[in-house]
Amino acid sequence: MKKIEEYVRTIPDFPEPGIMFRDVTSVLQDPDGLKLAIDSMIKLLDGVDFDIIAGAESRGFIFGMPIAYALGKAFIPVRKKGKLPCETVSAEYDLEYGKAEIEIHKDAVRPGQKVVLVDDLIATGGTMEASCKLVEQLGGEVVKILFLMELAGLKGREKLAKYDVASVITYEGK
Numbered sequence: 001m002k003k004i005e006e007y008v009r010t011i012p013d014f015p016e017p018g019i020m021f022r023d024v025t026s027v028l029q030d031p032d033g034l035k036l037a038i039d040s041m042i043k044l045l046d047g048v049d050f051d052i053i054a055g056a057e058s059r060g061f062i063f064g065m066p067i068a069y070a071l072g073k074a075f076i077p078v079r080k081k082g083k084l085p086c087e088t089v090s091a092e093y094d095l096e097y098g099k100a101e102i103e104i105h106k107d108a109v110r111p112g113q114k115v116v117l118v119d120d121l122i123a124t125g126g127t128m129e130a131s132c133k134l135v136e137q138l139g140g141e142v143v144k145i146l147f148l149m150e151l152a153g154l155k156g157r158e159k160l161a162k163y164d165v166a167s168v169i170t171y172e173g174k
Contacts, residue, residue: 007037055077056118067146118145119146146166148169
């Protein structure tokens with residue numbers, strides 16, 4: 001059986017020289033790779049007591065939904081600003097060149113609910129830090145943050161130091 005790392009395609013010098021781009025689409029395109037990715041992420045939730053899975057747009061949806069389905073949990077989409085139809089709460093975060101804003105429905109999390117946040121990749125940690133703020137603003141408790149891949153060289157885990165963070169694959173570089 002192949003390891004999950006063997007399904008991830010690495011593209012050198014993208015989007016700029018010196019960057020090793022870790023492409024998750026090669027995992028998604030292979031049925032065995034996709035199953036291994038989801039099963040590996042689910043395994044990281046062993047023993048975690050939680051009510052809801054929340055996934056960050058858009059690849060957090062891809063991984064969060066099947067995890068929620070497999071474990072019989074609800075799923076909450078964390079969306080880019082302006083994409084949700086009901087009343088929302090929002091959080092802004094920094095990008096390399098500017099800012100972005102995400103939001104969730106105001107009724108997505110009830111006070112006291114335990115939430116697992118899911119995304120495909122942790123780089124600088126900005127999106128997930130903002131996602132945590134949204135959950136907490138609504139009275140929820142972030143009990144775990146789960147990633148398929150981590151780019152340790154970008155130190156995103158430092159922004160999330162107060163949370164239980166896990167990743168299936170860790171790459172030391174950027």
